[in-house]
Amino acid sequence: MDHGPVTSEYLRLGLHAPAIADLAQPGQFVMLTVARDADTAPVLPRPMAIFRWERRTGRIEIVYRVVGEGTHRLSQWSVGQVIVTVGPLGRGFVIPSGTRRIVLLGRGIGTCSLTALAAVAAAQGVDVRALLSARHADALVGGDACRASGAREVREVVDNDGSSDIGLVGAWLKERRALGVDQIYVCGSGRLLDLATATGVSVQVSLEAHMACGIGYCHGCASGHPGLGEESPLVCRDGPVFQLPAV
Amino acid sequence: MIAAPDLRVDLGDLPLRNPVMPASGCFGPELGDLIDINRLGAMVTKTVFAEPRSGNRAHRLAETYAGMLNSVGIPSRGARAFIAELLPRYRNWSPPLIVSIGGLTVGAYLEIAERLTRVAGIAAFEVNVSCPNLEAGGLEIGAEPQVVEAVVRGVKERVEVPVFVKLTPNVTSIAAIARAAETGGASAITAVNALMGMAVDWRTRRPRTGTAMAGFTGPAIKPVALRCVWQAAQAVAIPVIGVGGIATVDDVLEFILAGATAVQIGSATFTRPDTMVRIIAALEARLSDEGVVSVRELIGALRTDSPSATVPMQAG
Numbered sequence: 288m289d290h291g292p293v294t295s296e297y298l299r300l301g302l303h304a305p306a307i308a309d310l311a312q313p314g315q316f317v318m319l320t321v322a323r324d325a326d327t328a329p330v331l332p333r334p335m336a337i338f339r340w341e342r343r344t345g346r347i348e349i350v351y352r353v354v355g356e357g358t359h360r361l362s363q364w365s366v367g368q369v370i371v372t373v374g375p376l377g378r379g380f381v382i383p384s385g386t387r388r389i390v391l392l393g394r395g396i397g398t399c400s401l402t403a404l405a406a407v408a409a410a411q412g413v414d415v416r417a418l419l420s421a422r423h424a425d426a427l428v429g430g431d432a433c434r435a436s437g438a439r440e441v442r443e444v445v446d447n448d449g450s451s452d453i454g455l456v457g458a459w460l461k462e463r464r465a466l467g468v469d470q471i472y473v474c475g476s477g478r479l480l481d482l483a484t485a486t487g488v489s490v491q492v493s494l495e496a497h498m499a500c501g502i503g504y505c506h507g508c509a510s511g512h513p514g515l516g517e518e519s520p521l522v523c524r525d526g527p528v529f530q531l532p533a534v
Numbered sequence: 535m536i537a538a539p540d541l542r543v544d545l546g547d548l549p550l551r552n553p554v555m556p557a558s559g560c561f562g563p564e565l566g567d568l569i570d571i572n573r574l575g576a577m578v579t580k581t582v583f584a585e586p587r588s589g590n591r592a593h594r595l596a597e598t599y600a601g602m603l604n605s606v607g608i609p610s611r612g613a614r615a616f617i618a619e620l621l622p623r624y625r626n627w628s629p630p631l632i633v634s635i636g637g638l639t640v641g642a643y644l645e646i647a648e649r650l651t652r653v654a655g656i657a658a659f660e661v662n663v664s665c666p667n668l669e670a671g672g673l674e675i676g677a678e679p680q681v682v683e684a685v686v687r688g689v690k691e692r693v694e695v696p697v698f699v700k701l702t703p704n705v706t707s708i709a710a711i712a713r714a715a716e717t718g719g720a721s722a723i724t725a726v727n728a729l730m731g732m733a734v735d736w737r738t739r740r741p742r743t744g745t746a747m748a749g750f751t752g753p754a755i756k757p758v759a760l761r762c763v764w765q766a767a768q769a770v771a772i773p774v775i776g777v778g779g780i781a782t783v784d785d786v787l788e789f790i791l792a793g794a795t796a797v798q799i800g801s802a803t804f805t806r807p808d809t810m811v812r813i814i815a816a817l818e819a820r821l822s823d824e825g826v827v828s829v830r831e832l833i834g835a836l837r838t839d840s841p842s843a844t845v846p847m848q849a850g
Contacts, residue, residue, distance in 0.1 A: 322805055327781035328600040330752040330801050357597070371806050373568065497595040499602070499804040504562025504580070506606045507595040518588050518609035524564075 288346055290366055294425040297350050297396070298362055299338075305345030307374045311337050313404035314379030314493055314528045318501035319349070320371035321360045333357045334498045334523070336400035337375060339432060350399045350428055376501050377527045380404045380491050386469045388414040390460065391433075392483055395421050397475015398429040400493045400527070402436070404472060409437035416440045416463050420451045420476065457482050464488065490531040496522035539821035540828040541814070543575075543795050545773050546696050546721035548630060548658050550575040550796060553829060554786065554814050557777050557800030558634035558660060558700065559606070563623040568807040571627040573814055575796060579620070581636040581662045584646040586612035596733045596742035601752030601779075602801055603731050605743040608636060608665070613649040621655055630657030632698065635689070637675075638668045643685045647692040658695050661685060661720075664702040664727040664749075676702040676727075679714035686718030696721035698775065701766065704730050708762045709769035716770040724775040724798065726762040729755050752801040755779045760792050767793025767834055781809065783816035790829065791836040 289301040307317060318332040340347040353362050364370060382389070382404075389408055391401045398419050409415050415438040421427040423445050433441045442459065444450040456479070460471075464486050471483040474493040483490045496508035503524035520526065541552035555576035556565075562580065565571065590607035597603075611620070616633075624631050633656050637643040643661065650656060663676030663685060675681055682699065690697045699715040701708060703726040712723050728749025733742035759778020767774045776794030780786060781802035789797050802809040821829060 320806055325782070327753045327802060327805060329597055330600070330602045330805050331595065331597050332805065373807060497593050499595055499604070499801075500560075500562075500564070500807075502564040502567070504564045505560065505604075505804065506580075506589055506609050507604060509589060509592075509594070509609070517586055518611070 288366065290364060293350060293428065296426045297352050297428050300349040300351070300361070300364070302347050302349070302370065302372060303345055304347045304372055304374075307337070307372065308340040308342050308345045308347050311340045311347065311375040311403070312379040313407050314400050315375035315377050316400070316501075316527060317347070317349070317372050317374030317376060318498070319361065321357045323360075323364070323368075329357050329360065331357070331497075331499055332371070332373070332501065333361065334376075334495075334501060336493075337403065338399045338429070339403050339406065350396070352396050373501060377523055378525065380472055380493070380528050381530070382408055382411065382413065383470065386413055388416070388466060388468050390463050390468050390471045390483075391415065391417040392460070392471065392473045392476070392479040393417070393419050393429065394474070394476035394479055395426055396428065397493070397495075398427075400474045401472060402429040402432040405433040405438045406436035414439050418442045418444065418456060418459060420444050420456065420479065421446070423447045453478055453482065460486060484531060491528050492531060493528045494522050494526050496527075498523050537827075539818055539826055540830070541818060541821075542828075543830060543833070545658070545698070545775065545796060548696050548721070550630070552814050552817070553790070553794075553796035554810055554817070555629075555632070555775075555796060555798050556803060556810060557798035558662060559608075560800040560803050563620070563626070565803070565807060566626065569811050572629065573811045574629045575814075576630045576632050576657070577624055577627060578632045578660060578798065579616075579624070579634050581608050581610060581634040582613060582616045582646060582650070583608070583610040583636050584613050584642055584649060586610060586615065591744040593743055596748065598731070598733055598750065598752070599754060601750055601754035602804075603733055603743055603748035603750055604728070605745040605748040607745070608662075610636070613646055617650070617653055621653065625655055631655055632658045632660050634660045634662050634700070636662040636665045638665055640669070640675075640681065640685055640688065643675075644688045644692060647689040651693045656695055658698055658721070659689060659693060660698040660700050660724055661689055662700050662727070664700065664704075674702050674704060676711060677705050679710050682711055683714040683718040686715050686720050690719035698722040698724055700724035700727055701762070702727045703758060703762050703778075708765045712766040712769045716772050720772060722773040722775055722795070723766050723770060724777060725766045726759050726778050729758060751779070753779045753781050756785060760788060763789055763794050764792040764836075781805065783813050783820055786813055786817060787820070787832065790832045791834070793834040793836070795833050
C-alpha cells in the first residue's frame with residue numbers, strides 16, 4: 288500500500304493484509320518473504336513486529352531498519368507488488384483483567400512491538416506510561432503513535448544527550464513504580480529488562496531470534512543446550528512474548 | 535480432451551500419488567494451517583530419537599548466499615511423546631507418513647525402531663544417518679559403509695514397513711554408502727542431507743551459528759545434491775529420493791531426470807510455505823504442456839550419449 292522512510296533510520300511498510308489485520312494482537316509478528324516473484328533467495332523470510340493495524344481498511348504496518356541483506360532487499364520493494372506475508376504469529380502481550388497502570392520500556396526498533404499494546408491498553412482505560420530509548424533522536428520510533436493512542440505519559444530518551452543513562456531511567460521507573468504498576472512490558476534491551484525485573488513487578492518481555500519457519504516446526508529460534516532432556520521454548524511459538532513471574 | 539498427466543510413483547512397496555514430499559526437519563503439523571497437506575505425495579517427520587533431547591544453543595540459523603546454515607541439532611521429544619502427541623496430529627491427513635529416526639549409536643537406532651514398530655499410521659521409516667556416532671569419536675554414522683549397513687539391517691529386522699536411508703553428502707563415496715544401504719535391506723535411498731558448512735562474523739570473531747559447523751542447505755547446494763542423486767542412482771537398483779536445494783518445478787524435473795523417483799523440499803518451504811503445493815500444481819501443468827503421460831517416463835531419463843547432451847524438454 289505504501290513504503291518509505293519514517294526517519295533517516297527507519298522505513299515504514301504498509302501492507303493490505305485484511306486477514307492479518309483482523310486477527311492481530313499486540314506483540315504478534317509476521318514473516319515477510321523478501322525473495323521476489325520467482326526468486327528462490329534470500330532463503331529465509333524475516334520476522335517483523337506488527338507496528339499497527341486497522342481492521343476497517345485491512346492495513347498492517349511494519350517499521351524496520353536496513354541492517355543486512357534481507358532488509359536491504361525489503362527496502363527495494365515498491366507499491367503494487369505482492370509480498371508473501373504469514374501472520375499474525377506467536378503469543379503477544381497479555382493485559383490481565385483488572386490492570387490499572389502499566390509501564391512500557393522500549394529500545395530502538397524494539398519499540399515497534401509496544402506501540403500496538405499502548406493503543407489497546409489505553410483504549411481499555413489503562414494508564415499507560417511509556418519510556419522509549421534510542422541512540423539518537425532519529426532512532427526513536429513509536430512516540431507519536433503512543434501519544435496519539437492515548438498513553439498518559441511518553442518519555443523519549445537518547446544516548447547522545449545522556450538522557451538514556453541507565454541511572455536516570457531507573458529513577459524514572461522507580462517513581463512510576465511508586466504510583467502502583469501492575470505490569471511492565473519490555474522490548475529491545477537487556478538492560479531495560481534488568482531494570483524491570485529488579486522492580487519486583489510482573490514483567491512481559493518480547494524476544495528476538497533468527498527464524499526460518501515462524502510457526503514452530505523448524506526449531507531454529509530456540510536457545511537450548513546439548514544435554515538438556517527437553518527442548519527449550521521456541522521464540523516463534525511459545526513467544527515472542529514471555530511472562531516473567533513477579534518476585 | 536487430454537487426460538491429466540499421471541504423477542504417481544512407487545518407492546518400492548510404497549505408492550505415492552505424486553513425487554513431492556517435505557524434507558525431514560522442514561515440516562510439521564503446524565504447516566496444516568497454511569497449506570493443504572493432503573496435496574502432498576507424503577509427509578516426513580522431524581527425526582525422532584528414542585529419548586527426549588534438546589537441540590543446540592543459539593544462534594541456530596544463519597543466512598548465506600542463496601542458502602542457509604542450521605545448527606538446530608535435532609531436538610526430539612522422544613518416542614513416547616511422539617507416539618502419544620505428535621503421531622495423532624498427522625492422522626488428520628491422508629498422505630503416507632514417513633517417520634525419520636535417529637540415534638547416536640548403532641544400538642540407539644535399533645531401540646527407536648523397536649519402540650515404533652507396529653505403531654499404526656507409519657508408512658515407512660527414513661533412517662537419518664547424519665548423526666554423530668558417539669562410538670566412533672563423533673564421526674557421522676553415515677560415513678562408514680559397514681555402520682550404515684548394520685544400522686539398516688538392524689532397523690529392517692525390527693519393523694514391518696519399508697525402510698529408507700537418508701545419506702549424508704559429507705563422504706568420500708556416496709555410491710559406496712548407497713550400496714551399503716541397499717545391501718542392508720533399504721527400500722529406497724534419500725540423497726542428500728545437508729552439507730557441512732560454516733559462516734564467520736569477522737567483526738565479532740565468532741562463528742555465526744552456536745556450533746561452529748552447521749548444515750548448509752538451500753538453492754546453493756543444488757548442484758552437489760543433483761550430482762549425489764546421479765551417483766546414487768547409478769550405484770543402486772532401489773529408488774532414490776532427491777533432496778537438496780529444490781525450490782522450483784524445474785529443479786524437480788532435473789532431479790527426476792538424474793535418477794530421482796521422488797523429491798523432498800526443505801529450505802524452500804521456509805522461503806514460501808506453499809512451495810510444495812505450488813510445485814505439484816506446476817509439475818502437472820508442465821508435464822501436460824510437454825505431452826508427458828506419466829512422470830515415471832522421466833525417472834533417470836537423462837541423456838548423456840550425445841556431445842550436446844540435450845534433454846527432450848523445453849526450459850521455461
